[in-house]
Amino acid sequence: MRHFTLxxxxxxxxxxxxxxxxxxxxxxxxxxxxxDSKMAPAAPAKAPATESKMAPAPKVELLDINTATADQLAxxxxxxxxxxxxxxxxxxxxxxxxxVNKDIVPQKTYDGIKDKIIAKQKS
Numbered sequence: 001m002r003h004f005t006l007x008x009x010x011x012x013x014x015x016x017x018x019x020x021x022x023x024x025x026x027x028x029x030x031x032x033x034x035x036d037s038k039m040a041p042a043a044p045a046k047a048p049a050t051e052s053k054m055a056p057a058p059k060v061e062l063l064d065i066n067t068a069t070a071d072q073l074a075x076x077x078x079x080x081x082x083x084x085x086x087x088x089x090x091x092x093x094x095x096x097x098x099x100v101n102k103d104i105v106p107q108k109t110y111d112g113i114k115d116k117i118i119a120k121q122k123s
Contacts, residue, residue, distance in 0.1 A: 060115075060116065062116060062117060062118040063076065063116060063117050063118070064117075064118055064119065064120045065087055065091075065093055065096060065099070065117050065118070065119050066091055066092050066093055066119055066120055066121075067120070070084040070085060070087075070088050071084075073087050073088070076113045076116060076117070077112050077113060078105075078108075078109040078112045078113060079105070079109065079113060083104070083105050083109070086104050086105070087099065087104055087105070090102055090104050092119075092121075092122075093119040094119065094121070095119050096114060096117050096118060096119045097110075097114075098119065
């Protein structure tokens, strides 16, 4: 009898699980559109603005820290005349992270400009 009880409980649990997991098959009905001659025609639906979502981001010109002038470097956020002079004096750089590795600029300042600079190498 104990075996029968466990089997019936398992069957009940399985049945309930299947009932709750079954998606609802009925669809909501929509009222039929009335064709009244007095009504103005419906405005056409606007096409989705996929162009703005799919437009590529404008390409940002990166500033080469190995060739930029001190004035160009000073225009970067957080870089003034003092840091730009240190950057020019520490050239050449193998990578833009050399600015932090060589203690030219602090990490916080570097984080603000790292997406705007590049360190190109001579070919």
